[in-house]
Amino acid sequence: MFEIHSRDRGSRARSGTLRLAHGDVRTPAFVPLATRGAVKTLEPRDVAALGYEMILGNTFHLLLAPGPELVDAYGGLHEFMRWPAPIITDSGGFQVFSLGHGGVADEIKGRRRSGQTSGSILGIGEEGVRFRSYLDGGVRFLSPETSMAVQAALRSDIALVLDECTPFHVTREYTARSTERTHRWLERCLTWHARHGPAGQRVYGIVQGGIEQDLRAASAEAVAASGCPGVAIGGTLGRDKPQMHEVVGWATAALERVCPDRPRHLLGIGEVDDLIAGVELGIDTFDCAVPTRLARHGVALVPDPAGRWRVDLAKAQWRGSREPVLDGCPCPCCTAGFTRGYLHYAHRARELTGARLLTLHNLAFLARLMSDLRAAIDAGRLGEVAAALRSGAAPGVAIAAS
Amino acid sequence: MFEIHSRDRGSRARSGTLRLAHGDVRTPAFVPLATRGAVKTLEPRDVAALGYEMILGNTFHLLLAPGPELVDAYGGLHEFMRWPAPIITDSGGFQVFSLGHGGVADEIKGRRRSGQTSGSILGIGEEGVRFRSYLDGGVRFLSPETSMAVQAALRSDIALVLDECTPFHVTREYTARSTERTHRWLERCLTWHARHGPAGQRVYGIVQGGIEQDLRAASAEAVAASGCPGVAIGGTLGRDKPQMHEVVGWATAALERVCPDRPRHLLGIGEVDDLIAGVELGIDTFDCAVPTRLARHGVALVPDPAGRWRVDLAKAQWRGSREPVLDGCPCPCCTAGFTRGYLHYAHRARELTGARLLTLHNLAFLARLMSDLRAAIDAGRLGEVAAALRSGAAPGVAIAAS
Numbered sequence A, B: 001m002f003e004i005h006s007r008d009r010g011s012r013a014r015s016g017t018l019r020l021a022h023g024d025v026r027t028p029a030f031v032p033l034a035t036r037g038a039v040k041t042l043e044p045r046d047v048a049a050l051g052y053e054m055i056l057g058n059t060f061h062l063l064l065a066p067g068p069e070l071v072d073a074y075g076g077l078h079e080f081m082r083w084p085a086p087i088i089t090d091s092g093g094f095q096v097f098s099l100g101h102g103g104v105a106d107e108i109k110g111r112r113r114s115g116q117t118s119g120s121i122l123g124i125g126e127e128g129v130r131f132r133s134y135l136d137g138g139v140r141f142l143s144p145e146t147s148m149a150v151q152a153a154l155r156s157d158i159a160l161v162l163d164e165c166t167p168f169h170v171t172r173e174y175t176a177r178s179t180e181r182t183h184r185w186l187e188r189c190l191t192w193h194a195r196h197g198p199a200g201q202r203v204y205g206i207v208q209g210g211i212e213q214d215l216r217a218a219s220a221e222a223v224a225a226s227g228c229p230g231v232a233i234g235g236t237l238g239r240d241k242p243q244m245h246e247v248v249g250w251a252t253a254a255l256e257r258v259c260p261d262r263p264r265h266l267l268g269i270g271e272v273d274d275l276i277a278g279v280e281l282g283i284d285t286f287d288c289a290v291p292t293r294l295a296r297h298g299v300a301l302v303p304d305p306a307g308r309w310r311v312d313l314a315k316a317q318w319r320g321s322r323e324p325v326l327d328g329c330p331c332p333c334c335t336a337g338f339t340r341g342y343l344h345y346a347h348r349a350r351e352l353t354g355a356r357l358l359t360l361h362n363l364a365f366l367a368r369l370m371s372d373l374r375a376a377i378d379a380g381r382l383g384e385v386a387a388a389l390r391s392g393a394a395p396g397v398a399i400a401a402s
Helices: A044-049 A059-064 A068-073 A077-081 A093-100 A104-109 A144-154 A172-196 A213-225 A241-258 A272-280 A290-296 A340-348 A352-378 A382-390 A397-401 B044-049 B059-064 B068-073 B077-081 B093-100 B104-109 B144-154 B172-196 B213-226 B241-258 B272-280 B290-296 B340-348 B352-378 B382-390 B397-401
Strands: A002-007 A014-020 A023-027 A029-031 A055-057 A087-089 A120-124 A129-132 A139-142 A158-160 A202-207 A230-233 A264-266 A285-287 A299-301 A310-312 B002-007 B014-020 B023-027 B029-031 B055-057 B087-089 B120-124 B129-132 B139-142 B158-160 B202-207 B230-233 B264-266 B285-287 B299-301 B310-312
Touching (some): A023 A029, A059 A068, A059 A093, A059 A144, A068 A144, A077 B340, A087 A144, A139 A144, A172 A202, A202 A213, A213 A230, A241 A272, A272 A285, A272 A352, A272 A382, A290 A299, A290 A352, A299 A352, A352 A382, A352 A397, A352 B352, B002 B352, B059 B068, B059 B139, B059 B144, B087 B144, B139 B144, B172 B213, B213 B241, B230 B241, B272 B285, B272 B352, B272 B382, B290 B299, B290 B352, B299 B352, B352 B382, B352 B397
Parallel strands (some): A029 A285, A055 A087, A158 A202, B055 B087, B158 B202, B202 B230, B230 B264, B264 B285
Antiparallel strands (some): A014 A023, A120 A129, A129 A139, B002 B014, B014 B023, B129 B139
C-alpha cells in the first residue's frame, strides 16, 4: 500500500506513493479539508487542477448531515461529492471530544473556537461517547464500532480509528489512562473493520500519549503491534511549536524503530513551517483547516523569512494596493492579475469570489511547497531546499534555485 | 457601434453585434450581474467560459464601496475586477430611489426586499437625490452629473443616464412629471458626458413612462431625439407579466419608429419566459439578478412547459435524489455528475460550493438559451425555436431539434 522512493540522509524525511483504492497519492502531501463533503468555495475539478490527489472528509459532520445511510446510498462519499480520487476520513473523535472537553480543539490547535459548539457531550465511557447533535439536538452515540461503520458507509480509502483526544491541561495519569483506552478502541475498530469494512479501505491507528515521551513511544508500539497498515499522530502536541515538533519527533522516532515502512499522517497540522518541519520529522501526509480557513478570513500564504508565512489582506493597509498577492505565483488568482487591493475590497464586501480566489492561492501555495519537498527528497537536497524556503524563497523557486 | 445582422419576420426580434471599447457582444444577450465588482461565487474566467461577453456593474454599490476614486486609480472597473471584456454600468437611480419610495424595487420587480435598506433617502429634487449610505451612514448625493462622473471613473463600455424610477402605485400625473424630469436629467447626463466622459464609453438613455402607452411613446421619442447611441427601458413595467410584456412592447414599438437601429437594453428583467418574450419584442440585451440569486437560494433553472422554468432544490423532496439538475446539460455542474440530492444537501449545509455549482448551471442555461435565440433569428426560425423552448425543450436541444 505504501511504496517509499527515497529517504533523506539528514532527517527522517522520505518520499513515496500511497497506493489506494481510488488512486495513488505522492507523498509527502498536504490533504485539503472537505469537511462536510465540499472543499469550501471550490469544485472537485479545482482541487484536482491544483495538483491534489487526496482530500479529507469529516466523519463527525457527515454523520450528523447528510448521514451515512444517505451517502452510502450514493455508493459512498466519492460518488456523492463527485471526487473520484482518494479520500481519508477522520474518526469523529476530535470533534466529539471538543464538545466535551470544553475547548480541547482550541487547546490542541491554539486557535479560536469555531462557533459550532452548541452541541454538547453527555457522557464518555469505555463503550463510547454520547453527545447531543449541534444540528437537531438529538442524542447520538459514537463508539469505535459506530465510527468505523460510518466510515465504511462513506467508503473512504483511509479510515482512522476512534481515539480519545486528550486535552493539554490534564495530569500524566489521565493521559496514560486515556491512551490505554485509545489502544483498546484501536483493537475494537480493527476487529469491526476485519468483519465489516469495505474491501480496499485501509485503517490507520492513532498514536496518542500527550506530551509524555514514553507514552508516545508506547503508543507507537501499540499501534504498530496492532498490525494496521498506517499510523496517524493525534492529540495534544504541546503548548507551542517547538514542543509540538518535539512531540511529533518522539512519535516518529518510535515509529521509525517499530514500523519504519508504514505511512504516517499528522492530524490537523498544516501551517507552512510545520509542514516543512513535519516532513523532516518523517511525516508523509498532513491535513489542516488553516489554509482554507485563512483564505475565508482574507489571509494569503506568502513566503516569509520571518516565519509567519501569511499576509492579512483584511487589514486597511491593503486598501487600493496594486501589489499582487505573490509576484510570479502561478495560481489562478495571481495569474489572473488580482491585486491585494481587490482582495481586500472583496473580503470587506463579503464577496464570495474573494474567498474563492484566496482559497485557490493558499492551496496552490501548499501544493507547490509539498511538490518542492518531494522533489528535494528525491534529489537528496532536502536540507538546502528547506533552508531556502525558510529563508523566504517561494515554492517552485526554491527547488529551482537551490 | 451596433450592427444588426438579421431581423425576424414574425416579430421585432433582431440579432446583432455591439462593438464596444473592450470587445464585441453578440445580441440578443443576457448580461450577468457583477453588482459589487464580482459575479458572486465566480471568477471572471468562469463567466467568460460560460460564453458571456458582457457583465453589469452597479454604480450605486460601487459608489459607496470601494468608491470611484479607488477604482479609477486602477484604471477602471475592468482592471480592478480583472474582467477584460465589455461592462455596462447602471446609473444608480434604481437603487437610490428604492431607498426612498419604500419598496419601489419590490413593486417594480414583484420580489421580496433584499434586506439592504438600512440607508435612506433624504430628499429628491430637480438637482438630484440626497441619501444616507447603508454602509457608513454618511450623506451622499446622486445627480445626473455625479452618476456620469462615477461611471466615467468606472470606465464602463456602456453608461446609463440617471433616471427617476417611478413606482407603480402613483398617479398618471406623477408619472408624467417624473418622466419629464428623467428627460431633463438625460440632457444633463449627455452634456456632462460630452465634456468629461471617457473616450469610447457609450451612453444609453432610459425610456420611462410607467404603464402609460402615450408616455412610453413620448419618452422613446425624447430619448431618440437626444442622440444617445443606445436605449434602455426602465421603471415600473406593470403589475404582472402580461402587462410587463405589453409595456415593453409599447416602448419597442415606439423605438422601432424613431430609432430602429439603436441597441435596446431591458433593465432588471431576466426570467426565462421574459427573455424569450423580450427578444420577440425587440430587446437586444438584458440584465437581472434572478439567475444568480436563485442559485444562492438553491433554485436551478430547468426547461418547463408549465412556464416556471425552475426547480427548488432546497425543498426536502430532493434529499437523497440521484437525479441530475438537468439531464444532458453541458454545464460544469451537470457534466461533473452532481445530483439534485447533493445540491440540496450543500444548500442546507450552506456550503459555498453548492451556490457556485448552481450559479454556473443557471448562467450556463441562460447563455445557451440566448445562443439558441440568436441562431434562430439568423436562421429565420425564431417562431419555432421559441415555441419549442416554451414547450419544454432544453436550450441547445431546442435549436437542434426544431
